[in-house]
Amino acid sequence: MDNIIHQENPLPLPSLARRIVAFPLTLMVIGFVWIAVLGVGTAQLYEQLGFARNTPEKTLGAVLMAAAVILGYKAYKRWVERADDIELPFSGALPELGAGIAIGTGLFSLMTAIVAMLGGFEVLGVRGAGQIWTMVAIATVSGTLEEILFRGIILRHMENLIGTWGALIFTSALFGLLHITNPDATWFSSFAIALEAGILLGAAYLLTRRLWLAIGIHAAWNFTQGWIFSVPVSGGEAPLGLLITRRVGPDWLTGGDFGLEASAVAMVVATGAGVLLLILAYRRGHFVAPMWKR
Numbered sequence: 001m002d003n004i005i006h007q008e009n010p011l012p013l014p015s016l017a018r019r020i021v022a023f024p025l026t027l028m029v030i031g032f033v034w035i036a037v038l039g040v041g042t043a044q045l046y047e048q049l050g051f052a053r054n055t056p057e058k059t060l061g062a063v064l065m066a067a068a069v070i071l072g073y074k075a076y077k078r079w080v081e082r083a084d085d086i087e088l089p090f091s092g093a094l095p096e097l098g099a100g101i102a103i104g105t106g107l108f109s110l111m112t113a114i115v116a117m118l119g120g121f122e123v124l125g126v127r128g129a130g131q132i133w134t135m136v137a138i139a140t141v142s143g144t145l146e147e148i149l150f151r152g153i154i155l156r157h158m159e160n161l162i163g164t165w166g167a168l169i170f171t172s173a174l175f176g177l178l179h180i181t182n183p184d185a186t187w188f189s190s191f192a193i194a195l196e197a198g199i200l201l202g203a204a205y206l207l208t209r210r211l212w213l214a215i216g217i218h219a220a221w222n223f224t225q226g227w228i229f230s231v232p233v234s235g236g237e238a239p240l241g242l243l244i245t246r247r248v249g250p251d252w253l254t255g256g257d258f259g260l261e262a263s264a265v266a267m268v269v270a271t272g273a274g275v276l277l278l279i280l281a282y283r284r285g286h287f288v289a290p291m292w293k294r
Contacts, residue, residue, distance in 0.1 A: 006187075021080070031076050032149060035241065038072040039065075039145045054134045062137035066144035073119035073148050085205040087152050087211045096208060100216020103273070107200075108224040112231075112260060120253040120263075122186050122246045127161040127230070130240040135227035143219030149174055163290035170277075172198025182235035184257035192255075192262045193234070196270035197221075203277035206286050225260060232259035 042065045051058040070088055077085040102156055115121045150171050158167035176194025179185055195217075204214040225231040230241035235258045247254040255262035281287065288294075 022082075023034070024157040024160040027081055028153055030080055031073075031153040032158070034076055034080075035069060035072060035145070035149055035153060039069055039149075042068045043141075054131050055172060056133055059133045059137045059140070062140045066140050069145055069148060073152060086209065087156070087205075088148075089210065092210075093212045096210060096212035100204065100213040100218075101179060101220040102216075103204075103213075103219040104157055104220025107225045107270055107273055108201050108260075108266075109228075111263070111266045112229055113264060114226075114265050114269070115247075115260060116253075117216040118249075118253060120247060120249040121229075121260075122248065123243050124246055125244040127240060127242060127244050127292045129143070130227065130242060131232070132227055132242075135223050135233075135239055135241065136234070138226065138233065139219040139223035142222055143215045145216075146175075147201065147205075147211050151201060152211050155202055155205060159288050161291050163293070164287040166290060168199070168202045168206070171202055175201075181236055182258070183237075184232070184235040186258065186262070189235070189255070189258040189262035192267050196267050196274070199278070200270050200274035203274045203281060206281040207277050207284070209286060231258075232257070235259065 014022065021030070024203045046061045046065050047059055051061055073088055074085045077083055077087075112121055116123075154174070155167050155171040158170050161167075162170070170195045175198045176190040176192075179193045180187065180190045184187075201214045201218055205211060207213065222233050224232040226239045227241040227244060230238055230243055231247070232238045238259075247260070251262070252264045252267055254260065255266065260266055
C-alpha cells in the first residue's frame with residue numbers, strides 16, 4: 001500500500017493590525033495608558049463619593065479602587081494581549097502578599113533602626129492611631145497601581161524587547177525620574193528611589209513572575225514609614241503616625257525633607273535586599289535575553 005503523507009493545513013497568520021498590536025512596545029503603550037486612565041478615573045470617582053478623611057470608609061474606597069485596577073489589568077490581558085493573567089492570579093495571592101508585607105515592613109524598620117543607632121532618628125513618644133486609615137489607603141493604592149504600571153506593564157514588555165537587565169535598568173531609572181516631581185524631591189532622592197525601589201521591586205517581580213510580592217513590599221514600605229514612624233512618604237508633609245519622631249543630622253543620613261527613603265542607609269539596605277532577590281531570580285532561570293539574541 002502506498003504511503004500517504006498528510007500535510008496539515010498551516011495556521012493562518014494574524015492580520016497586520018493584530019501583529020502591530022501584539023508588538024511589545026505597542027502593548028506597553030496601550031497597557032500603560034489604559035491602567036493610568038483607569039487609575040485617574042477611579043480616583044476622581046473616589047473623591048466624588050465625599051468620604052471624610054482618615055475614616056474606614058475612605059480606606060474601603062481605596063481598596064475598591066485597587067480592585068478596579070486589578071480587574072482592569074485582567075481585562076487588558078484577556079482582550080488586548082489575549083493571554084492568561086499569570087501576573088495577578090488570585091490563587092496563591094495571599095501568601096505572596098503577606099510575604100511582601102513582612103519584607104517591606106522589616107526592611108524599613110531595619111533601615112530606621114540603623115539610622116537611629118547612627119544618631120539620625122529619635123522616638124519622642126507614642127501618638128496613637130493618628131492617620132492610620134489615610135495611610136492604609138495611600139499604601140494600598142500606590143502599591144497596587146504603581147506595581148501594575150511599572151512592573152506588570154513596562155518592565156514585562158521592555159524585557160521582551162531589550163532583555164531583563166535592560167528592562168530593569170530602564171524601569172528603575174524611569175521610576176526614580178518620575179519621583180522628581182514629588183514635594184521636596186532632589187536629584188539625589190530620585191537616584192535613591194531608582195536604586196533602592198527600582199531594583200528591589202523589580203527583583204520581587206522577577207523572582208516570582210507575579211506582582212503580589214512586589215505589591216506587598218511597596219505597600220508595606222509606604223505604610224511603615226508613614227504610619228509607624230511618621231516619616232514623609234516620598235516627600236511632603238510628615239503624616240501623623242503611631243510614633244512621635246524626629247530626624248536630626250545630615251541629609252545623607254536622614255534623607256532631608258524628602259524622608260528616610262533618600263537616606264544613604266535606605267539605599268544600602270533596600271538595594272542589598274534587591275540584589276539578593278535578583279540572585280535568586282537568576283538562579284531560577286527567570287532572566288530573559290534581548291530580542292536580538294533570542
